[in-house]
Amino acid sequence: MRKASSIHRGFLVPSFAPLRASIWAALGLSVSACGGHVTVDPASGEGGGEGGVTTSSTGTPAPSFVCDGAVPLPQRSGAYSGYARCPDGTIHRVEAVACESSLPACQGIEDVISCKTDADCTEKPGGKCGSYPSTDFNGTAWHCGCVYACATDQDCDPGQACLCPGVVLPDRLHARCVSAGCLASDDCASGECGLSVYDDGCGFELDLVCRAPGDACRTDADCGSGYEACVAPYDRLEWACSPPGCFDGRPLLVEGRARTARRVARSDWAFASLTPETAGLRGDVRAALAAHWREIAAVEHASIASFARFSLELLALGAPPALLAGAQQAAMDEVAHARAAYTLASAYAGAALGPGPLDMTGVAPATSAAAIVAALVEEACVGETISAAQARALAGLVRDPALAGTYERIAEEEGRHAELGWRALAWLLGGAGDDLRATAASAFDRAVARLSADPEVAPGAVAPEHGLLSGAMLGALRRQALAEVVEPCRRALLG
Ligand SMILES: [Fe+2]
Ligand SMILES: [Fe+2]
Structure with missing residues (x-):
């Protein structure tokens, strides 16, 4: 369901048995070590393409059954995005629409410059060299780099949807593919194909997942801890309270x-x-x-x-x-x-x-x-x-x-x-x-x-x-x- 792996052929992941052995020894357990290497197979099907998306709805304007008082959300351009926000703040994909992207031209003064013209962007079709912000631990930096924006779900891998700019995260300037367990209201028994926006501490993980009456939570307020979010990240396909935090070191x-x-x-x-x-x-x-x-x-x-x-x-x-x-x-x-x-x-x-x-x-x-x-x-x-x-x-x-x-x-x-x-x-x-x-x-x-x-x-x-x-x-x-x-x-x- 998540974006397909594209691990470079021949990328060698070493065995971590020695690390395990040292931790086992520190715990006073008998040491069991095994050597060798494992080569990651780029065709191993990480993430796969199967999942709960069976149909996509097309055409009809935002239906009222998403929730009472649903407000249609615009793209950055002002056009309808296919999403609606309910009065409790939850966001749902109602239907698939074509996305518009507007990427400012590079100014040559960005913090990271990795392309000069669109001709440098050849990794996928339709690449554009443009200027966009990116936020990390140290704040926001501007990049002049290649962007491969989607226009419709068909531009994304199976199990993904094209999310238009403007629906969430206003600094995202172009449409991008996100993991999708549903593509539209019609895909969910509840009529709600919810957009999960999870700040895991290193970045935003965006996923479309059906809401269900038995979900552990509906909004962040249901989590009660003050910092956990009600989300459904990483292909979990169910909504639950999760704390932020992704780790690289302590x-x-x-x-x-x-x-x-x-x-x-x-x-x-x-x-x-x-x-x-x-x-x-x-x-x-x-x-x-x-x-x-x-x-x-x-x-x-x-x-x-x-x-x-x-x-x-x-x-x-x-x-x-x-x-x-x-x-x-x-x-x-x-x-x-x-x-x-x-x-x-x-x-x-x-x-x-x-x-x-x-x-x-x-x-x-x-x-x-x-x-x-x-x-x-x-x-x-x-x-x-x-x-x-x-x-x-x-x-x-x-x-x-x-x-x-x-x-x-x-x-x-x-x-x-x-x-x-x-x-x-x-x-x-x-x-x-x-x-x-x-x-x-x-x-x-x-x-x-x-x-x-x-x-x-x-x-x-x-x-x-x-x-x-x-x-x-x-x-x-x-x-x-x-x-x-x-x-x-x-x-x-x-x-
Ligand atoms: Fe360290
Ligand atoms: Fe450390």
């Missing part, structure tokens, strides 16, 4: 959202000894590398605060000294990771960059064991395990020795952080009742579901030899790490 989550410091011009975070090769890099690759490392730097920098908070939580729970020492050492490791990432970002950008002040409003240690367990599972047992696996794979993929060395160091140290997380979880669950174990189990379920989908990566060049992977490659890598490391360790701990 994020600093504050009320469910990853917080980072803005970047500023400064050179004191740089390692003088780390000098990546920049001569001969294509302009778009270099710009994409600068953006990539800026994002990693911001998360690594925030990880320092995350471990500082974790230390306070361990103290509050009366943790043993080995866990506290591990948390302190991990914070030191994250200082080095942030410095390395800012060094690389500065080198690729050609300008010295470092972190500005990190807002600590609301960054308080949790005091309930349940909250600490849930965060530990998502941030460390899953987040840092995946982070270690990604860095291990990238260390073997990149050509520049400076990059390979950086990934090696990150892989080794993130692996230790993952071990620390699993050991801390084992300590917290030791002698705990069923409630705490159930909390851990549902936190695993959430994190695994979130990381099982191909992530949306920032637009720009895909260059595995420089560490720039496509969303499909990252998705394949993460799913393998989840299957080889996270799931077996989870079973060993929780049964």
Whole structure:
């Protein structure tokens, strides 16, 4: 149902058995390691094309049966979008209509420039070189890049719909394909083909899913937590409350959202000894590398605060000294990771960059064991395990020795952080009742579901030899790490 995978043929995902073995050893379990490699088959049918879409309705204007008081929504151009909003704020696709897209011409002053004319956009038919905004952890950046907008559902893969600009997210300037379990009101017994808009902390995941009377929620207000959203992301096909948060390393989550410091011009975070090769890099690759490392730097920098908070939580729970020492050492490791990432970002950008002040409003240690367990599972047992696996794979993929060395160091140290997380979880669950174990189990379920989908990566060049992977490659890598490391360790701990 999700967009079809297009993993590059021959992209090699290494075995993560050694990482699993080290975590098992940290948990005091017998080590079971297996070697070898798995080559991801680009034709393996990831995501498939099957699903619940059987018909598409055409033609009729917005019917009143969607809900009483439904308001038709316009496209950016003002034309009817085929969507309607109900008085409770929910948005539904009523019918398929043709989308209009308007993409401003490039000005040549965008933050990332990866094309000059439409002739550079040859990946798919109908490519346009234009200017558009993209938002990441560091704020909004403008891109001059190739855009392959859809006009109708027929331009998208099976199981997808063409979402016109203007329906949601006003900064989206062109129509794009989104995952669709329904295409129109007629596809759903309830008459409501709902649009799920899920901010997972790294980007927006948009999905069309039928509403049903038995849904766990209808609006965010039903979730009650203040930060969870009522959504149906990642092909789940049912509406439920989900917290935001997608992880690459250990994020600093504050009320469910990853917080980072803005970047500023400064050179004191740089390692003088780390000098990546920049001569001969294509302009778009270099710009994409600068953006990539800026994002990693911001998360690594925030990880320092995350471990500082974790230390306070361990103290509050009366943790043993080995866990506290591990948390302190991990914070030191994250200082080095942030410095390395800012060094690389500065080198690729050609300008010295470092972190500005990190807002600590609301960054308080949790005091309930349940909250600490849930965060530990998502941030460390899953987040840092995946982070270690990604860095291990990238260390073997990149050509520049400076990059390979950086990934090696990150892989080794993130692996230790993952071990620390699993050991801390084992300590917290030791002698705990069923409630705490159930909390851990549902936190695993959430994190695994979130990381099982191909992530949306920032637009720009895909260059595995420089560490720039496509969303499909990252998705394949993460799913393998989840299957080889996270799931077996989870079973060993929780049964
Ligand atoms: Fe790190
Ligand atoms: Fe870490």
